[in-house]
């Protein structure tokens with residue numbers, strides 16, 4: 001019992017035995033995932049194993065059946081998506097999903113719009129982290145480069161000052177020289193700002209550089225987990241190599 005309670009305190013997010021179907025196809029099968037407070041956890045697995053689906057389930061964007069999803073020990077399953085953002089989970093979806101017609105400022109304000117007590121200021125920290133956003137505040141989102149759009153998507157996910165930041169393949173479609181920059185930003189958020197990070201990442205060197213922990217899934221199931229130093233070549237060969 002003591003061990004269970006310790007685990008609950010240590011894990012900011014805990015997904016246990018979650019099942020999920022899209023129509024007739026079952027995508028997640030008794031899926032487990034634990035995200036240690038303060039960690040940068042990389043969720044890994046081959047294409048189509050259900051990584052994005054799992055993140056969407058955590059955000060309340062895809063309904064689950066069975067199992068539990070706990071944040072701070074509190075079950076999220078009955079909480080609508082907007083509520084999950086409000087209690088401290090920031091989400092950067094695959095493909096970024098910024099609004100191309102809105103300005104940078106308006107995109108950031110979209111992130112604030114769900115705050116319970118009306119609009120407040122964009123925290124200054126966002127501009128410290130991403131000076132380019134301040135410089136381009138009145139430029140349209142669609143006119144930014146891929147890397148700048150990714151900074152905007154991360155900035156938008158941070159305006160409510162979450163404790164947990166979830167990112168779905170933040171490097172997809174970004175030039176290699178910018179990938180390093182995005183990596184530096186995520187490391188800084190995790191190690192300096194103290195955010196817990198859960199990240200879907202396909203590229204091993206990037207995951208090894210950023211991650212403190214890993215979780216691997218296969219065909220909708222949890223198959224391996226550990227600290228990044230335990231992600232040996234054998235584990236990679238067994239579960240990640242194509």
Ligand SMILES: Nc1ncnc2c1ncn2[C@@H]1O[C@H](COP(=O)(O)OP(=O)(O)OP(=O)(O)O)[C@@H](O)[C@H]1O
Nearest residue numbers: 022023025027045046047048049050051052053054
């Ligand atoms: N809205 C949907 N309706 C039906 N099936 C879906 C839907 N979204 C995803 N799927 C299916 O669910 C499975 C898991 O997809 P998902 O995108 O979660 O995998 P992934 O591990 O994130 O893949 P990738 O690495 O390619 O992004 C796939 O077989 C996919 O075709």
